[in-house]
Amino acid sequence: MGEYKKLNIKDWAAEDRPREKLLAKGARSLTDAELIALLIGSGNLEETAVELSRRILAAVENNLNELGRKNIEFFKNFNGIGDAKAVTIAAALELGKRRKEADVFHKKQISGSSDAAEYFMPLLSDLNHEEFWILLLNRGNRIIDSFMVSQGGISGTVIDVRLILKNALDRMASAIILCHNHPSGTLQASDADLKITSKIKNAAEIMDITVLDHIIIGQNSYLSLADEGMLI
Incomplete structure (x- = not known):
């Protein structure tokens, strides 16, 4: 049996890679999991970044508002998510909240x-x-x-x-x-x-x-x- 080789995003078809997909079709074309995958960049030995992102979303029943309530330790519970990746996700969610807040305040x-x-x-x-x-x-x-x-x-x-x-x-x-x-x-x-x-x-x-x-x-x-x- 040959040595197990993890399938990296670079091994995917170009149209299936989140970065290339965003550049070709725009950010709106990406799923929530693909957007999170762009933030974390890589998964772990068993999962690609997208698969890991899907599992993170599944833990909050695919509810982004619920995800925004989670702290750094929640993200670090997932194999492949350390301080840097957890902070990146938290920062992105906070920016989304602040954008929403700014839109409301202008009213x-x-x-x-x-x-x-x-x-x-x-x-x-x-x-x-x-x-x-x-x-x-x-x-x-x-x-x-x-x-x-x-x-x-x-x-x-x-x-x-x-x-x-x-x-x-x-x-x-x-x-x-x-x-x-x-x-x-x-x-x-x-x-x-x-x-x-x-x-x-x-x-x-x-x-x-x-x-x-x-x-x-x-x-x-x-x-x-x-x-x-x-x-x-």
Whole structure:
């Protein structure tokens, strides 16, 4: 029996090689696995880069949004993926998130809960921990700025209402929108969610600042307390 020889991408037909395929037909012609294969460059002794990439995608049920939630250690669990390749994949996924975020920010005007959710989705939907954010708006409901208030969960983190109002007053905001994520994906407002919403809303009213909504971000979905009549 002859010595086993690993089939490298260079041994493939030219039209099947991801790099050549991209150059000839454009990036849109490549599958998700082929795009990841371009990032990692090579597979392992048993798999080509594309085969390895297919196995990585299969581990998240071929869901790129779920892949974006994974950390470096997840990628390094696959034979053939070390620090350099794991970092390359993570960097590419982060660039995709930032591009999406930049597209949303250019819109700048919030006309309903879907606009607010669209703004926060790239920031929060892929996180494995909870973050609480504030969106500052002017009188025309145009975005002034946004900032993170706390990290780690509403029930386990003290939300400083004074800090929120100070930032809103300093930036001359007329309205604010609250937002936090549920890493579990559950779209249900907890008692803690409702209590902190009421606390901030009542304090803001004293300063003539309106709390327009509290958005809860899940995985590619959201809940609007205003839409549900829960903004009390």
